């Protein structure tokens with residue numbers, strides 16, 4: 001049959017082709033065998049230089065890129081492969097998140113997730129090293145994501161331009177193996193800890209303020225709720241949130257760039273150590289959880305503190321916990337309410353307050369008006385910019401405990417000031433000034449109502465807005 | 475019987491305590507503050523203190539006793555609520571006894587030993 005004969009013809013051609021290929025291979029082999037064999041060479045397969053089949057676990061340029069850390073026992077090829085197959089989530093693209101992300105991208109983690117809902121502001125730039133002047137106004141996740149991509153194109157960057165919320169937390173966090181808390185408020189810290197407990201993710205938590213920093217690895221090992229073999233969670237260490245009045249932000253308290261930078265770098269370091277050893281692997285020598293304290297101004301720069309394990313009655317990670325993904329998602333946990341909000345100070349009556357513009361007008365009409373303007377901000381603020389004629393008596397100095405000789409005449413009060421000359425009090429935004437006004441009246445400085453004592457409503461911020469917009473506001 | 479002037483650094487109730495405890499031995503400890511708490515204690519992070527070894531009932535000085543002692547004698551700021559709330563340390567402050575969480579040592583009931591280092595740390599939240 002025709003089809004059978006044409007098939008036979010095709011097979012004959014195939015055999016011929018294979019035979020000629022076989023011939024070529026035999027002659028190649030003869031050539032190699034004709035070459036002298038090096039004396040020390042062990043018998044076995046010899047590398048075929050003509051076919052450059054890649055048979056190493058990392059890509060060629062990765063050996064060059066990671067060579068310096070590959071040769072460390074802490075990492076090694078095994079650790080590098082683990083880094084490459086691990087995904088890390090960074091919550092907060094600020095002073096902690098920037099250096100942490102940079103070092104993790106540099107080290108070659110497989111996937112780096114970044115969560116932040118904010119945009120880059122000028123006041124961020126002294127410490128949030130991945131953002132630059134050119135990126136002002138950009139979303140922080142885009143700025144930091146781009147920085148990491150240019151640093152290491154091997155890393156897959158996943159960005160979420162939102163704040164973490166009870167609603168989106170599960171969806172975002174579940175895709176990652178390890179979480180870094182680089183946020184700046186108790187509400188987010190409790191939320192991140194809770195979702196890490198529920199999804200069994202280890203959590204590297206750090207914080208910084210002024211010249212101090214704190215670092216702790218939580219939920220490591222990330223055992224299920226109720227297992228006392230797991231590491232403590234944030235709630236084990238801090239079962240109750242601090243009163244909102246005691247929470248000081250970087251904007252209010254200040255922060256030195258390298259201080260928060262050190263803490264972010266340490267977070268990356270802890271993450272790399274955890275991943276290289278194998279996330280979820282039982283550590284060979286489990287050590288007690290430790291809190292690392294950093295202080296740029298104290299007598300000891302670094303101090304490590306031994307911490308407790310899981311709390312048997314922890315709200316989140318104990319056997320009796322009612323925390324669940326469903327409860328979280330349904331909004332049963334109100335983190336803002338849990339942590340509280342500092343109530344705005346309102347202790348003065350309207351007639352005890354004066355607008356910044358009104359004070360300025362008063363002085364304009366009568367430049368010789370006998371009076372005192374007390375600036376109760378801390379000295380550093382006062383030194384930067386103040387209202388002409390203002391006398392600096394910091395708020396904290398009004399907090400000194402009264403001695404037995406009650407209410408001595410304050411030394412800032414000139415002896416020749418008329419008994420009815422008014423005292424105006426100004427602070428940063430108009431909270432402390434109200435409290436000081438109250439204190440001055442309690443000291444009896446208003447002479448039973450003969451002297452006006454009141455504050456400038458809205459403080460220096462209002463002065464800038466209403467009177468002199470050149471005034472630097474800090 | 476004369477009152478040792480070194481015993482009393484404070485006034486009011488503290489001074490009375492000092493009189494009552496005159497015969498009692500003292501222990502020397504180092505108390506440190508960090509995380510902003512130092513601002514309540516004369517902006518000084520490290521205080522070398524000599525405190526009574528026993529309380530007014532003759533029981534060994536505990537951390538609870540120390541907290542009360544600090545409020546009466548060492549704190550010069552009137553904002554006590556930033557350190558103590560409802561007779562206990564305010565939430566958000568950790569106590570570390572000789573570099574260990576006080577919860578490993580018995581918390582408020584830990585009996586202070588001569589030479590102890592007790593560190594009060596306010597948690598930070600900034601980032």
Ligand SMILES: [Zn+2]
Nearest residue numbers: 233236314317
């Ligand atoms: Zn817990």
